[in-house]
Amino acid sequence: MSIAIETKTNGYTAKPVQDMIQKFEKVAERLFPCCTVKHFYYGDTLDMADIVLRPGEYAHFNISADHVSLCGYTCSSEELLKFESMTYKDELYDGKLLELAAQGDEHMNRYFYTFGSDERFPFQGGWVEVQAENIHEAHEIFNSHYPERVPGSNCLNCSNYYSEQVFNSSDMSKTGNLGSFCHRVLTAQKGA
Incomplete structure (x- = not known):
């Protein structure tokens, strides 16, 4: 798993x-690859979970056996749509958690394109x-x-991949790249 999971121990297991x-x-x-999910079990029937993307950017959820509710957030509008x-x-919110969880993506590989400090890169630091x-x-x-900076150069517009x-x-x-983390996730548009 590429995300960090933290569970605050308080004697409850939230088994149901x-x-x-x-x-x-x-x-x-x-x-949200590379995020941190923080769990706090409020008794055995409720998990008060946070997804932390980076300092100051997160969403808070209440999770029970038959509900997942978005309770608060501080993030971009693009990330909010994903949280919803x-x-x-x-x-x-008309969420699709069960449908998303059922989707198989075993055939997909993950690649990371990093950026340096050059202002001509799409981002300074971090990765896509x-x-x-x-x-x-x-x-x-x-x-x-x-796109390539010079068309036809066969040179990716990033520092490394x-x-x-x-x-x-x-x-x-865990530590970022030049103080930045994941800017976005891109996937192939199958059937498009």
């Missing part, structure tokens, strides 16, 4: 909620994650969003 918590964590990992999709039977079947498809997806295995062996997912 664990199935929903596993689905929640699976979707959090897909939508993680709800289930919420009175305010691309989910694709192989590195060639990942490069095409990345180039479609961040890494497979998931190499990226995870570094400390970037």
Whole structure:
């Protein structure tokens, strides 16, 4: 799992909620790679969970065996849409948590495109994650969003790129790259 999980111990196990918590964590990992999910069990029937993207950017959820509600957030509008999709039977949001958790993505590989301090890069520091079947498809997806600086140069508009295995062996997912973390996740648009 590429996300950090923290559970504050207080004597409760929230055993009746664990199935929903596993689905929640699976979707959090897909939508927000490298985030931190913090759990606090309020008795055995409620998990008060936070998804922390980076300092000052998070969402708070209440998770029970048959509901997942979004209770508060501080994030961009793009991230809010993803947080809203993680709800289930919420009175305010039409989430798709169970559908998202059921989606299989075993065939997708993850690649990470990092950026240096050059102001001509799309971002300074941090990275963009691309989910694709192989590195060639990942490069095409990345180039479609961040074209080469010099057309036809066959030079990606980033400092470097890494497979998931190499990226995870570094400390970037925990400490960042030049003070920044994941800017966005790109995927192939199948059937489009």
